[in-house]
Amino acid sequence: MKLYIVVNVDWFFLSHRLPVALAAQKAGWDVTIVTADTGRLKEIEAAGLRAINLPMSRSGMNPVQELKALWFMYRLYGRETPDVVHHVGVKAILWGTLAAKFAKVHGVVNAISGLGGFFAEDNQSLLSKILPLVLRFSHHRQNLLVIFQNQEDRQLYLNHHIIKDSQARMIKGSGVDLQEYAYTPEPQNGKIIILLTARMIAEKGVFVLTDAAERLRDAYEDQLEFWIAGGLDDHPDAITLAQLEAVCDGHYIQWLGRREDVKKLLQQCHIFAFPSYYMEGLPKSLIEACAIGRPIVTTDNIGCRDVVTDGVNGYLVPVKDSQALAEKIQLLVDHPDLRHEMGLASRKVAEQHFSLDTVIQDHLTIYQELIS
Numbered sequence: 001m002k003l004y005i006v007v008n009v010d011w012f013f014l015s016h017r018l019p020v021a022l023a024a025q026k027a028g029w030d031v032t033i034v035t036a037d038t039g040r041l042k043e044i045e046a047a048g049l050r051a052i053n054l055p056m057s058r059s060g061m062n063p064v065q066e067l068k069a070l071w072f073m074y075r076l077y078g079r080e081t082p083d084v085v086h087h088v089g090v091k092a093i094l095w096g097t098l099a100a101k102f103a104k105v106h107g108v109v110n111a112i113s114g115l116g117g118f119f120a121e122d123n124q125s126l127l128s129k130i131l132p133l134v135l136r137f138s139h140h141r142q143n144l145l146v147i148f149q150n151q152e153d154r155q156l157y158l159n160h161h162i163i164k165d166s167q168a169r170m171i172k173g174s175g176v177d178l179q180e181y182a183y184t185p186e187p188q189n190g191k192i193i194i195l196l197t198a199r200m201i202a203e204k205g206v207f208v209l210t211d212a213a214e215r216l217r218d219a220y221e222d223q224l225e226f227w228i229a230g231g232l233d234d235h236p237d238a239i240t241l242a243q244l245e246a247v248c249d250g251h252y253i254q255w256l257g258r259r260e261d262v263k264k265l266l267q268q269c270h271i272f273a274f275p276s277y278y279m280e281g282l283p284k285s286l287i288e289a290c291a292i293g294r295p296i297v298t299t300d301n302i303g304c305r306d307v308v309t310d311g312v313n314g315y316l317v318p319v320k321d322s323q324a325l326a327e328k329i330q331l332l333v334d335h336p337d338l339r340h341e342m343g344l345a346s347r348k349v350a351e352q353h354f355s356l357d358t359v360i361q362d363h364l365t366i367y368q369e370l371i372s
Contacts, residue, residue: 001371002082003029006054006073006096008089010040016113016174016284017088021049023360024367034076052076056091066095073099081105084370086363088113094131097138107370110139111147112157113174114281114303132160139163143370147171147363149282152302169366172306173282175359176350181291183347184267186340192333195269197229197262197285198276200239204230205275205299207239210247211322212275216330221252224333226273229265231258266292270339271332274298277319282306290350295342297328313345 005021007013013021013035025031025048033044037053044051056069073096077085084107087096093110100108139146139162147169148154154170157163187193194213198204206228213226228248232238248255259265262285266272272289274296280303289296290307296314298304310316315331317324332339 001029001084002032002080003084003086003367004032004034004077004080004082005086006034006088006092008036008054008056008092010035010038010044010051012089014040014043018044018047019175019177019356020360020363022047024364025049027364029367032080032082034073054092056095070095070099074102077103077105083107084109084367086111086367090131094134094138097144098134101138101141106143107367108141108144109147109366109370110144111171112153112281113149114153114279132162135162136160139167145169145366145370147366149173150280150303150306153281169362171359171362172353173287173359174284175356176284176287176291176354177356178291178351178354181263181266181288181350183291183293183344185293186270186343187268191225192223192271193225193227193269194271194273194329195227195229195265195289196273196275197259197265198274198283199233199235200230200244201233201235201237201278202239203237203276203278205277205320206244207247208275208277208320208322208325209273210253212273212326212329213253215322215326217252220330220333224252226253227256227265227269228254229256229259229262262288263292266294269294271329272296272314273325273329274304275317275319275322275325276304277301280304287350287354290346290354293343293347295332295339296346297325297332307349309345309349313342313349 003024007017013033021031032050034052034054036056041051055072057065077099082105085100085105086109087093088111097108145167146163149172154168196209244255266289272294274286276299282303286307296308298308299319300316301319305316308314308316315328317328
């Protein structure tokens, strides 16, 4: 049984899908990873998986390059005849599902890990208008399932008549290893740390957080530090180094760059802030913050509200509202008992909904369903 997992870019596969691939291999699947190589393809191979470089730009819109990606996947599927293809990410789904239909791949599962800006109401690009039509055509076939991480994305697909309700499956995010990300009490000494981990694009709410920090500076500069962790991105709306340096002073507000020790940062922080207004799936950063046991301040936005219950394990604030964000952060800063209570509630949420073991088993069940 051949399983091909197709992901837009190698680092996303490593951070979000590697455990599923390894579990499928252990269960008897012949697993191949098809992903764009940014220099980390060798890490996938070192994990014992076959890897193929995918010639596709994650954010580019050059029509010739996009057609080349479609042609590459069509030829690959036709030549190697996988039994099941698992596409992750909008562009992998867009072209991969078409290629699978033309190549007559037996089973297809598409994982919606956030629709980005493609379905945003203010997106007037040609691709955003064509996308639902192409998806409707490519998804009209037997033996195709779609994994959603939140109900809003599922409803968008149903509203656009891309799939039938019987084709939808729900898996809440990519999961977290609850033993590796064990509950950790907040530090008792030093300044109170407010942490954001995200790709450095504006829609993740980076500047909303820095503005909230400035609103608190006069009263709290000696008590707080705001840490922003995440690498520069190739997204069209990526934040530049100059923009980050303009809002981060290196002391009160610090940009930490791309970090591999996210778990350690979570253990060192007191509050996790994630003021995203991106069309999220179900953010892994929020799941990990839950597992460590941190109160979360995030937006009442797609994906984010699936992790936080307002007033229970954190707070939901309106999108792009730095004043509301500052007020909730201040409330948690001033009340350590509340931080402790909400942190315990976050851990409970992670245990109930976000176990990596459950996520892996749900994927294996779907793969088996497609070949039965």
